[in-house]
Structures are given as C-alpha cells and as structure tokens.
Amino acid sequence: MLIDIRRDVFPMREVFTISRGSRSETQVLTVTVTEDGVSGQGECVPYPRYGESLASVEAQIASVPAGITRAALQSALPPGAARNALDCALWDLEAKRTGRPVWQLAGLAEPGPELCAYTLSLDTPEAMQEAARRHAQRPLLKIKLGTPDDMPRLEAVRAGAPKARIIVDANEGWTAEVYAELAPHLRRLGVALVEQPLPSGLDEVLIGMDRPVPVCADESCHDRASLPGLAGKYDMINIKLDKTGGLTEALALRQEAQQQGYGIMVGCMIGSSLAMAPAVLVAQGAAVTDLDGPLLLAEDRAVPLRYDEHGVHPPAPALWG
16 A cells, blocks of 8 residues: 655635634645555645644654554544545545445445535625625625624624525634623524634633524534533534544544534535545534535635535545545
C-alpha cells in the first residue's frame, strides 16, 4: 500500500470572515491510498483552532504504517484532520476494490439529497443584509456572528431574507452576558438554532440558562468521548469529519448522540467536494445539513458534488465512495 499526501489550494469566491479571522483561500491535504493498482482518496482541512497545521497533519499521516486497516487506524491516530483523510481514503479504496458503494459497505440506507445551508460571512450589518437579499431564495441561511454588537446584524439579515430559515454560528465569540441579552431575540427573529455561543471550556454557564432556541455544540463536540461533557448545556451537536477523525467515528457519534437525545447537525470546514462527499452519508436525515464548502469556492474538484433546489446530492463514484 502506498500513501501519497498532496497540498491543494482552492481560492474562494470572496473573502470569508468569522469571529476568528478572514481568508481568501482554503488549503487542504489530499490523501491517496493505492493498493494493487486501485486508489482511494480523502481530504482534510487542518484547523489551527485545534492545534493543527498542514505540516503537523502531514507528519501524522506519514507516521502511519503502510497497509494499516481502517479498524487499526482508529487507535493509531487521535481524532482530527489526519485520521479523517486516511479513514475516508480507506473507505473509498474499499469501495473501488469491491465495486460496492460506501453506503452499502457501512450498512446504511441508500442516500439521497439533503437540503443544505448557505453561509453568510461576518460583515457589517449593511453588507450582511445585502448578502441575505442576494440569497433570500435559499431555504436555509447560516450567518456568522460572534461579536458584542451582533443585534444589528441579526436584524439586517432577517430584513434581507424575510422568508428564509436562519441558523446562527457565534464561533465561540460571545460571553454569557451577550448570549443572555441576544437569546430572547433569536426566537423573535425566527432563528432555528444557535451554534457554539460560548467558548469551549467556558460553557458550563449554559447549564440552567434559558435556551429559547436549540443550542448546538461545535467546538465543544469532537467525537463520542465529548458527549458526557455536553449534558445539560446543548440540545444538538455539529458533526464534522475533521473533528471526529473520519467517517467511521462520525457514524458512531451520530448513533450514540441520537440515542442520548441530541439533535444532529452535520457541518464542515471550508473544503472541496471531496471533503464533503463522505459527510453527505452522515447528513442523511439530520436536522441541519451545513455542507456548503464547495459553494464558497471559486474552483472545485474535477467531478464536484451536485447542488440544486433539492440540496446536496450524494457523490458520484468518480469523486468518492
């Protein structure tokens, strides 16, 4: 078995801003696993928030012995971007070798399209209202917030897209005081959920706080080991393969979280269609699907995912799985 690691850069359609900063491109690692002339691919997006860099993730992937199985990989690497790319590449390799789609190999029902959120980046209220107006026909808008002055932004987006369903992502940017002040207005403005309002590690104050709309854990939830620490704080979890360390753990996390009564959101880092493809399987039946990374890019993979009025469709075999 040969493991190849390649750095790829995808320019974005426009500068994308969250509470932690801005970017005009996304840098990803593409991993190709080849055995007996058959290849499988996976993609990951190293995330500095979790102590990852392109170099550190490359080193993790390079440390894995050739010929590793998907089962052995789960303990060989910790949850994170490196394990994600390898895990998804091994799933793809097995699909290519057997001629069976990953959904069958995983014992899942045949997937279909899922309605997908479209993200508006953090900006001035005026700019966010204009962006909301341009995308008002979309059924679900996700807006990036995370400052002490977000109320005008919320009002502006609702004015720009009066009929759209809205979800809010604070990216750990609020304090308990800011969240408490905004919370009553979330329901008034028709917000469906708020994602990670407080910093991970400082979210104990959510216990007992009024939650007029569901609160979703993102940075506070990585894999199944995160679940005990979420009790009483969150109503939903956001599953991202770059956090879980691949499709294998993502499917297990979804099952256990549902058994514990959490609603499911499936999200992404900003990556190409190759990164989103396995997540489409996890998103089947989810309360919220947020796999719009490719829609934010100026360029994508040669065989991209299909997005239309029905949402994001499962990948073609030429892309993944």
